[in-house]
Amino acid sequence: MEYGSVDEFDRTTAQLTDRGYIGAGGGRMNVVGRPVEYRATTAQVAGLWPWSVGAGAPLIGTPLGSHLHTGAPVCFDPMNWFMRGSFITAPSLFVLGLNGFGKSSLVRRIVLGGVAQGITPLILADVKPDYRKLVEVVGGQVIDLGYGYGKLNPLAAGVLGSIVPLLGDLPELQTQVMQEMRARQVTLVAGLVELVRGARVRDFEETLISTGLRILYREGSGFTPDQPPIIENLLEVVVAGGEELQLDAGADNPEEYHEAIKGLRRSLRALTQGPFGAVFNGHTTTPIDTNATAVCIDVSHIPQGDKKLKAAVMLACWADGFASVEAAHVLADAGLGAQRYFQVVMDELWQVLGLGDFMVDRVDELTRLQRGIATSLIMISHTIKDLQSLGSEAAIAKALGFLERARAKIFGALPAEEIARLDSTVPFTSAEEEMVTSWSAPQALTGEALKPGQTRPPAPGTGKFLLKIGEDRRPGIPFHMEFTLSERESGIHDTNQRFSEFTETTASRGSDEGSAA
DSSP, X not given: OOOSOOSSOOOOOOOEETTEESSTTSBOOSSOOOOOOOOOOTTTTTTTGGGOOOOOOOOOSSXXXXXXXXXXXXXXXXXXXXXXXXXXXXXXXXXXXXXXXXXXXXXXXXXXXXXXXXXXEEEEEESSOSSHHHHHHTTOEEEEOBTTTBOOOTTSOHHHHHTGGGGTTXXXXXXXXXXXXXXXXXXXXXXXXXXXXXXXOOHHHHHHHHHHHHHHTSTTSSOBTTBOOOHHHHHHHHHHOOHHHHHHHTOSSHHHHHHHTHHHHHHHHHHHSHHHXXXXXXXXXXXXXXXXXXXXXXXXXXXXXOHHHHHHHHHHHHHHHHHHHHHHHHHHHTTSSOOOOEEEEEOXXXXXHTTOHHHHHXXXXXXXXXTTTTXXXXXXXXXXXXXXXXXXXXXXXXXXXXXXXXXXXXXXXXXXXXXXXXXXXXXXXXXXXXXXXXXXXXXXXXXXXXXXXXXXXXXXXXXXXXXXXXXXXXXXXEEEOXXXXXXXXXXXXXXXXXXXXXXXXXXXXXXXXXXXX
């Protein structure tokens, strides 16, 4: 039997091409003209502005990927956009995005680009670790901290203390460095004390710490900036007391003094014993080498449940790293070394900020030290909710200041409510809001289990990011990052290695069971 039309109507369909339908009335064009492009201010094209998406992408900095809409290459890193492009007023970047969408891989790409340009990356507290493999591949320095792995002396002042003897011919500069070193030591010890007790250091206690350090470094004491004391020595000086310390505590006699220092004595004792003492009460095992290609301090050996100790180690590592940067610049200013440029990565920022309002102040002090020391700063967190869930309004305002002071922001996949929270700080256009929230959508619940040799497919929004600068509603630059062949072969981005081994094992077991059946 034949099927077809038997009436008088012609039901044939015109052929569709990329230039229209072929045939009468099809609208086919032999030549398609280029659409007219206009450039205007937001006031002149106000009706188009809310739905626009950025298309410009300067070719300055580390190649990150291709533009999502134009396919053009997108290049960016905070140091180059600050020094060569003048697009941002400070070399700082805040990266915000949900877990599992390539946030750490993006930062590793920026770090790798910095290494290629002679910029020394300092990953001062690698929690997972996400950057250890990269630093090993480029021949950098890896420092292990944790139970049985190594110690970090908060009173060592790192490289800053070791360069003091080199400045003997420059007494004014030497005095300046000593004062800077003392200020950093007091800030760090006060921060550690606050972490131990879970409350702020009292004003006279901070003065006691400063005076105790001054006594320890007196001539004839045996301690020098390059041969520093340890926390236990500071505790002994505070307990011993004396006229100076008694005046600092506002005590009229030794009995009043010992009553006043009881809280500080307990806190310093806690830093010399138990988990804190295992890390902080001793001389630094491996000092930071600022001449290394890259530096990574691996703190993943500290158990996940020990949040206080992990936060304390992160705070101490950041302080030690910034002191090392300052030391390199002092040597350059004195003509004793070449000018160096650094890139500091502060990952998992929420782990420290979530411990209390007092820790926000300490991190705030550290981030402000970044200005004027030829260092780009990259801060990473999951969502702005991490910053807005702190205790007081003052702490929230300071934490949000980290995001505001970052002159460049990169956003990965985010939920819709996160965009609403960001609106007062970093406004999104309607098109950007729809785009960023769509990246966090899960995969369709279809398909079969992975077979042996198959790679795990990424989530739909993996590797997609939006780069924004400024505080107005100007469009950002959406781009997609893909790994290069050398990155894939080196394995520096493989943060799911254990899961890969599990997939291969279960897949092979399933194959064996199928064969047996």
